[in-house]
Amino acid sequence: MGTHSAQGATAERIEHVLVAPLAELGLDVEAVELTPAGKRRVLRIAVDTDGGLTLDDVAAATKVIDRVLEDDGPDGAADALGELPYTLEVTSRGVDRPLTLPRHWRRNEGRLVKAVLGGDETLTGRIGASDDEGVLLDVDGAERRIAYADVRKALVQIEFNRKDRTKDKDAD
Structure with missing residues (x-):
């Protein structure tokens, strides 16, 4: 995939590494947004599932995402985030997002x-x-x-x- 410094590429790389582990939980990655917030960044990941998202789904997703993002192995996502600290927010898809799929x-x-x-x-x-x-x-x-x-x-x-x-x- 090559390394890109652009925000979009980073969000795409993060989404890429999260799709499979979240699919194992029966969850779909709907959106990944990385937003600067002062000296930190907010990484917002929207997930969804059939029957609607529960708090347990969000907790399980958060665990998996944390584990994947901390992985600094060759295929890990740690380098996608670089050195800046980030705050992780796992959310549901939200009704304000258009129906596209x-x-x-x-x-x-x-x-x-x-x-x-x-x-x-x-x-x-x-x-x-x-x-x-x-x-x-x-x-x-x-x-x-x-x-x-x-x-x-x-x-x-x-x-x-x-x-x-x-x-x-x-x-x-």
Whole structure:
């Protein structure tokens, strides 16, 4: 891979060494961000899993990540971080991240999503069954099949006081 000094390359290298050990725990690496914070850096790693992340998952992930990042063997990640101290934060994927992979859609089944399609068409609907190519959206009671290839951006909508799945009060 060669050595790069750029932040992006470092985050990519860290992600690269973490994918396999976290997959053994049934966790996916969703994002790796390395942010300068004074004399330290914050290493934020977002993980996710089917059925949603638990505190036990976060604890297990943190242990594995610590172990991998302290490894200064030939394939270890210690050199990717260099000498500067860092603070590790392990988080869930977060609802503010766009749905970009089939697993994101699958994990959010039943939730309301706003999707911008090609041609600037915007749909708001509830996520139904999904597969590797696309998803069924319930848009105002009508099922619509959307291919991921047609989605320019999709975000889960925060719903407060959602009592049932029939009709949204604030759908426009």
